[in-house]
Amino acid sequence: MHVIVCIKQTPDTAARVDVKDGHVTWGDAALVVNPWDEYAIEEAIRLKEKHGGKVTAISMGPESAKEALKTCLAMGCDEAILLSDPAFKGSDATATASVLAAAIGKLGTADMAIVGKQAIDGDTGLTAIAVAALLGWSPLTFVSKIAELDPAARSLQVERLQEEGKQVCAARLPAVLSVVKDINEPRYPSFMGIRKAAKAVIPQWAAADLGMDPATVGAAGSTVKWPAIYPPPALEANVEMLDGTPEEIASKLADRLMANKVI
Numbered sequence: 001m002h003v004i005v006c007i008k009q010t011p012d013t014a015a016r017v018d019v020k021d022g023h024v025t026w027g028d029a030a031l032v033v034n035p036w037d038e039y040a041i042e043e044a045i046r047l048k049e050k051h052g053g054k055v056t057a058i059s060m061g062p063e064s065a066k067e068a069l070k071t072c073l074a075m076g077c078d079e080a081i082l083l084s085d086p087a088f089k090g091s092d093a094t095a096t097a098s099v100l101a102a103a104i105g106k107l108g109t110a111d112m113a114i115v116g117k118q119a120i121d122g123d124t125g126l127t128a129i130a131v132a133a134l135l136g137w138s139p140l141t142f143v144s145k146i147a148e149l150d151p152a153a154r155s156l157q158v159e160r161l162q163e164e165g166k167q168v169c170a171a172r173l174p175a176v177l178s179v180v181k182d183i184n185e186p187r188y189p190s191f192m193g194i195r196k197a198a199k200a201v202i203p204q205w206a207a208a209d210l211g212m213d214p215a216t217v218g219a220a221g222s223t224v225k226w227p228a229i230y231p232p233p234a235l236e237a238n239v240e241m242l243d244g245t246p247e248e249i250a251s252k253l254a255d256r257l258m259a260n261k262v263i
């Protein structure tokens with residue numbers, strides 16, 4: 001089996017996100033593999049361990065995203081490719097999906113693509129469906145278990161996690177899966193894996209390598225625009241320390257909560 005895992009580099013979840021001059025900033029916070037993508041990487045590696053074959057990690061992003069791809073190699077992915085081009089800047093979810101689909105098409109031998117449930121920055125959850133639609137592959141989102149997979153018969157059966165419960169879906173390969181955190185427990189990169197990744201040379205594909213017209217990607221190829229980006233209004237909060245015995249404090253607190261119609 002050849003499994004592709006799509007990963008996005010995002011600011012660390014602890015990052016203090018801010019807006020300066022209409023641009024989102026996160027100061028010098030660390031850039032990490034999008035937390036939801038760790039489950040996608042782990043599931044791809046487990047499929048390889050069970051069915052043989054290889055795992056290729058791909059990411060669309062700036063040069064810095066090579067560090068995120070090195071984490072994939074350190075965890076056990078076999079190859080990694082950075083999709084990077086100034087023309088990709090300003091890509092909305094569909095434009096991003098078109099670049100990922102073009103890369104998967106160029107690789108040509110994939111049986112499955114796995115992505116995270118969502119990216120913690122863009123947060124649309126659209127990418128999996130858009131990539132599947134562009135490739136004409138089976139879209140399976142919020143997958144919490146791959147119950148059956150028969151690469152030779154080109155079939156799989158998965159459990160999808162929904163608010164009401166689990167849905168069992170059968171589909172044909174090739175397929176694009178988005179996975180939720182219930183699917184596995186991501187492994188830590190091994191020492192040998194980290195050493196191998198540190199020496200890895202990660203190829204970089206631009207729009208031309210993907211046969212893509214720059215006008216169809218980036219801001220030019222995006223239908224969604226961000227006309228304005230501004231931080232949410234700062235919450236005015238004033239704190240009052242209640243004093244007295246625990247009983248007195250509890251009674252004062254109840255009065256305050258009732259006075260403010262909280263209770």
Ligand SMILES: Cc1cc2nc3c(=O)[nH]c(=O)nc-3n(C[C@H](O)[C@H](O)[C@H](O)COP(=O)(O)OP(=O)(O)OC[C@H]3O[C@@H](n4cnc5c(N)ncnc54)[C@H](O)[C@@H]3O)c2cc1C
Nearest residue numbers: 060090092093096115116118119122123124125126127226
């Ligand atoms: C007007 C506009 C301008 C934007 N400008 C930028 C910009 O300049 N730079 C920028 O980084 N983002 C930009 N974005 C956000 C960018 O469009 C989204 O982050 C990206 O398309 C993915 O969508 P998402 O974050 O909602 O991911 P989701 O659909 O929530 O992600 C689901 C999964 O898809 C995969 N995935 C998502 N993005 C990538 C990727 N880039 N590479 C590989 N796999 C991926 C991951 O597995 C992820 O878990 C812009 C968005 C808009 C609307």
